Amino acid sequence: MTIRLYDLVGSDPSRPFSPHCWKVRMALAHKGLGFEAVPVRFTEVAGVEGGGGRTVPVIRDGDTVVQDSFAIAEYLDDAYLDRPPLFEGASGRALARFVESWSQRTLHPAIVKATILEIHAFQDEENRAFFRASRERTFGKPLEEVQDGRTEEKRAATSKALEPLRATLRRQPFLAGDGPMFADYIVFGAFQWMRCVSTFSFLEGDDPIQDWLDRCLDLHGGIGRALPAAA
The missing domain is CATH 1.20.1050.10 (Glutathione S-transferase Yfyf (Class Pi); Chain A, domain 2)
Structure with missing residues (x-):
């Protein structure tokens, strides 16, 4: 199943700009993992994946939802041990x-x-x-x-x-x-x-x-x- 990345955009959905979302884009590419980017604007962030005051980035990987760029990087390293590491x-x-x-x-x-x-x-x-x-x-x-x-x-x-x-x-x-x-x-x-x-x-x-x-x-x-x- 393709990983879903909720990605912050402005008026143009093709131009993601969040520094934290870019960390995750690069981390996914580093691990060689395909992903589907879901564009989200500021006013939509709180409702991502059921809401609860979320911030982006958020990923959904199967049944797993992870929020926060650093937590996502740690999750990717732990879940995909056979892929190039993000940390030593x-x-x-x-x-x-x-x-x-x-x-x-x-x-x-x-x-x-x-x-x-x-x-x-x-x-x-x-x-x-x-x-x-x-x-x-x-x-x-x-x-x-x-x-x-x-x-x-x-x-x-x-x-x-x-x-x-x-x-x-x-x-x-x-x-x-x-x-x-x-x-x-x-x-x-x-x-x-x-x-x-x-x-x-x-x-x-x-x-x-x-x-x-x-x-x-x-x-x-x-x-x-x-x-x-x-x-």
């Missing part, structure tokens, strides 16, 4: 947890502050209203005031925060070493999110992170690159 044992999972924490506390906020108006514009009319109301409630100010991450000062600060990533990728082709694992897909998901919704970038053309991103886009038959960048 328990220590690999623990290190990937660190990468996830770093990404969500360093990279994700910078992307939001640089692109939140474009994420808003990416939605259909109903979901623009939902997105604006929910995010302005979270931030306590209008989206127009949240998007302050494009000044040269903010861009330079983000670039400096990415230096540990850059230094690692000067030494090796992937975060996991010679080949990619789930830690790579965690960070790739964030950059793919930005690539899907905006033409803005924190990276210069000769940045080792950009070289790594290009390698990730070409992985697994180019599943990442098959989605055109925002124009």
Whole structure:
């Protein structure tokens, strides 16, 4: 039975943009598992697989339903032991947890502050209203005031925060070493999110992170690159 992936989209159902859903897309491709993507908009998320306050990504694999990108990756490794691993044992999972924490506390906020108006514009009319109301409630100010991450000062600060990533990728082709694992897909998901919704970038053309991103886009038959960048 084909795995079903509930995947966040905006007004165009062919352009999935969630960083967390992209982690799972890459993880499924890494394991060589076919899947059916079910496009879901923000206002539909809570009703996925019976509801109960769900968030996406969610997968259904036969009778098994799993929510949360990291939990899905762990499930895939445990359920499909004969496929290429996403982690190198328990220590690999623990290190990937660190990468996830770093990404969500360093990279994700910078992307939001640089692109939140474009994420808003990416939605259909109903979901623009939902997105604006929910995010302005979270931030306590209008989206127009949240998007302050494009000044040269903010861009330079983000670039400096990415230096540990850059230094690692000067030494090796992937975060996991010679080949990619789930830690790579965690960070790739964030950059793919930005690539899907905006033409803005924190990276210069000769940045080792950009070289790594290009390698990730070409992985697994180019599943990442098959989605055109925002124009």
